[in-house]
Amino acid sequence: MKYFLNPPIADWNQLIKRPSLSYADIESVVKEVIEKVKKNGDKALIDYALQFDKVSLHSLWVSEIEIEIAISQVSTELKNAITQAFKNINLFHQSQKEEVKKIQTLSGVTCWRESKAIDKVGLYVPGGTAPLFSTVLMLGVPASIAQCKEIILASPPNAKGEIHPAIIYAASLCGIKKIFKSGGAQAIAAMAFGTESIPSVYKIFGPGNPYVTAAKQFVQKESLSIDMPAGPSEVLLIADERANPEFVAADLLSQAEHGVDSQVILLTNDAKFWDKLQPVLQAQLHALPRKNIAEKALDNSKVILFHTWDEIMAFSNLYAPEHLIIQTQNYEELASKVSNAGSVFLGDYTPEAAGDYASGTNHTLPTGGYARAYSGVSLDSFFKKITFQHISKTGIENLGDTIEIMAENELLDAHKNAVRVRRL
């Protein structure tokens, strides 16, 4: 980790920089993949599975029997853990439901909003080194609470043509029965435009590699919606002199192990903290199976000493971290000053790992500074909020002059006339 001592504000914009991701190279690849899927449908997906996943697929779908077998393969211990996480995530996302409030803005003029599920959603779950069944819960739980009519899940198969049993188990807990075997940009294209066997959806969720991200950004321009742009994962941790170096080291490493491009930043007001932390960090690092990845991520990481809490919070808000951990005595006070972050973890016993898996909050969060203007995935992400209004004859009398005068001044006579004909 690189150490910075009270850097002047002029340097902050440099310090908050993320590695710039250039999609220019992969955009043309992704466009080609999308065109092929549009043109050749299922066949394109099967061809790509052979090319990238090294598997010859007979069917793109996970069959009912495959689902049963997969569920039987998950250990009771893991099933119980996934079920507990499901319960907590479900409880927290259920609490995000909103009641309809009818507002009479003028006598006879009533306006309200109703949340309506997005009819058809697609959830993408990456394959790769780890089976991300936690992501299935984070997307599947709110989709099922919202009661989206069609929920499909895509994930790349392994060389045996299988999807990891824990992914299938988590999907089944969420009531998802349509799971298809496809990964990468081709899976995104299939969900966006449909193939013979895969229905098109209206919104696509889920993390992925740069090809997946580029494909999501591409289909967003064609009437589709996506959850958010995804980049490398990030944590910013704030520690004071009484923070436990064992806890801090473990939290930094749990971010660093995600990938070599993971972003890790530690802010402290304790001049001695870095000295206390270093040996603990090294010891923990060397015990990790993903040590090489974590080590490379840490090389690009920063420890910054600031003199005041104001500077610490100003820097954190400018950085806008995906995950913000506040391990200080005054965590409540600092929490009240958070303006930009994806998800915030308060106190000594609240590791990010809790929110990653099981406390109840969502782990699909804005990265790369998008937390300045984006929220993480929530129940809202699976709804549209549609406004409704009803105006009575008295209501249009009460509101009529206002509309007519405004319409006239915007030179929109037909708008004025739509009111006038109702007042004759």
Added chain:
Amino acid sequence: MKYFLNPPIADWNQLIKRPSLSYADIESVVKEVIEKVKKNGDKALIDYALQFDKVSLHSLWVSEIEIEIAISQVSTELKNAITQAFKNINLFHQSQKEEVKKIQTLSGVTCWRESKAIDKVGLYVPGGTAPLFSTVLMLGVPASIAQCKEIILASPPNAKGEIHPAIIYAASLCGIKKIFKSGGAQAIAAMAFGTESIPSVYKIFGPGNPYVTAAKQFVQKESLSIDMPAGPSEVLLIADERANPEFVAADLLSQAEHGVDSQVILLTNDAKFWDKLQPVLQAQLHALPRKNIAEKALDNSKVILFHTWDEIMAFSNLYAPEHLIIQTQNYEELASKVSNAGSVFLGDYTPEAAGDYASGTNHTLPTGGYARAYSGVSLDSFFKKITFQHISKTGIENLGDTIEIMAENELLDAHKNAVRVRRL
């Protein structure tokens, strides 16, 4: 208008098609504009104002004196109308505030969400033929309720270097003091990346021509957020045999007058409705100042007769109109079946014009089918919802096994360790 009689479902996908907007041509122009603004800052904006707005600007900002003069130029009648609209929009958007709900998902594990204003927002208000002061209210009111710290407004100046007084008056009602004179893709670029005098923002709102839309989509890829993709305005109106042809004609025309690319669709279950409507529509059309525009828009419009309400609602939901007007006896029943729409207008005395200006709902709504997955602008659009959590020592004991087992199975050992060190 083209008349369709009970078209089979196989034809629906053709009938719901919007004119496809090709941004390919303008993307290169927009890229160049953005690069120039990034490189030359204020100078680029002043050059573009000369080129496109035919005005030589001394300052990009509307000064305090200019604001005072502009306000004095707005008639009392229009001021009163704008103020009434402001009050209604404010009342409805105030009602969208959410209380913080702390949820204990397990003993010692507490999760909640807090709405935090997006620090810096940019509101774009198009110039052109009509001064869209109503758009200022629709964006400025929720921005001010959310208490965004920095709210800037951009609008192209006229040939005298002025912005329309009513735009300035509406902005002042919303407490917006930073108004700058710039339009098109260059204004979007300035708000996205900043210039010497214009601060960069985190999210950009507002309608505009295809250049503005392309610029917004471009900056969205560079860590910025935008309200939504914008296309030509749309209405779908559902009328039964007792609907008043005068009201229906006026509502269709108030959509048609927006532009030649406006989308107008009428659905009815009354075989005689089109015959009743035609003469009324013609008579109203010929009295309009924007007759030529409305006439062209109507040429591309559709009247569709269906036999059943189920078909009517299925078609409407597949089309996903920006505005949906339901002028039928059973409007409450039909309203309960709406799954895709931007904003819904119920009953005979609820013209779309009410929501366009003054009833309280927002008029910045998803077009082009985006209503299948996007909501219109609301107070939410100016907030991020940040999740917070606090876990006690008992809490991490209660949740610990679940996290450790899940982390282990996702092969993320450092995640497991972050819990383990807290349970030693």
